[in-house]
Amino acid sequence: MIIKKGYVVTMDEDMRVYRDGAVVFRGDRIVDVGKTEDIMRKHSDDEVIDAKGKMVLPGFVNTHNHLYQTIMRGLSDDGEGMRPEGYRWDIDLLRGLDRDACYASGAMSMVEMIRSGITCTQDSHYINFHRDSINGIAESARDVGLRLVLGRGSWDLQGLAPEELTEDIDTAIKESRNVSKRWHNGDMTKVIYEASLLSQVSDELILETKRAAQEDELGWGMHIQGPLASHKNDPRTGDKSLRRYGGRAMEYLNSLNVLGPNSLLIHCTFTTNREIPILAQTGTPVAHCPCANAWAGRSIVTPVPSMLDMGVTVGLGTDGAMTNNSLDMFHAMNFAALINKVNYGTTKAMTAEKVLNMSTRLAAKALCLDDKVGSLETGKKADIVLVDMKAPGMAPTILPIKNLVYSATSLCVDTVIINGKTVMEGRELRTLDKEKIIEEAEKQTWRLVEGSGHMDRYPDFLKRGKMSYMN
């Protein structure tokens, strides 16, 4: 298959762009990339997709997500969400998150992600009331055909997590290994082990999950200082983890010897200039979720420009639908560009090209998938997105990468190919039934809300928005 006459943005090592370019793939692999005239001379027999007027990009890689949250979108916003004692969200609502609910939530997430050009996502799954709920997430990705990096998370300290969600270390390792045995295939689904959140896990859990990941030759991950409330005092100095460890988070993790290219650190909002060299020297990647940073209203954003300057691998993520709330990569790209400018007080702090790098090449590297995806290069997997350059938001096309980040929306995405299979064409989803998936997800949402036993709280919650709801 040849995609020809496109504006091909390869995101390869030299950041090559072909104004009239072509990409050739056979099965699930890219076999050639170059100028259309050269490619057509070499591969004249292949089937052709005419991409004239389209930008051809590597599929976006979403470095952080919580797919279980999508069916609960909208329930915890503006500081008005249901927040019974001890946890940000309604724990009784989360108790209903079984395999069916997670499947429905995962499938709805994928409709949204594919329509914004995402071909691969990370997922942190740590709500394990139902041991098999994580299977619902993995099955939804498998059925849709989206590339998945599935993080099985655990926590063993109470605080943010209620007691019934914590696990002892042996259970955490055993369950994580069950997930990797079942789902890790080194191809479309890759499993990583996660110690969920720095201030909610013991040193032993950090060390043991990392050790198990190394033994099983898998990645490892952890949330560091994100939007969730684990830093109730001064967020810069009063962080519980700092008081507990007597040092900055990266210094502490480095002393535990758990950092490295295979250790994904999510958020890192409070990281200081003193700590960034540790990330750079150890090659530890960071998942940057700008919308989630802002959503929490705590006026602090991951210091991404400094991290990039010092050579840290930073991938862009949407985060989950309860702290963002969109799984749309265009939303995340636009916000990443803007908020980093605000944070550094200069328009030069972040560029469209850097943002695109963070949503493709660097994102793939952050998830240790850079041998497979993140750029359009010979030998890589055929995860390819076509964006309509004539769509409102993309034209005029003199500098289309700027438009892609600053003015385009996911409505500009025309075609999405994952692992050589076309999953969306002309904005029509081919491998999934959007209406059915959304209907099922709605059903699961209402089942969870009704099953929580807290329906009485919802009318009260709605009133706080100062609207008059006329039934």
Ligand SMILES: [Zn+2]
């Ligand atoms: Zn998260």
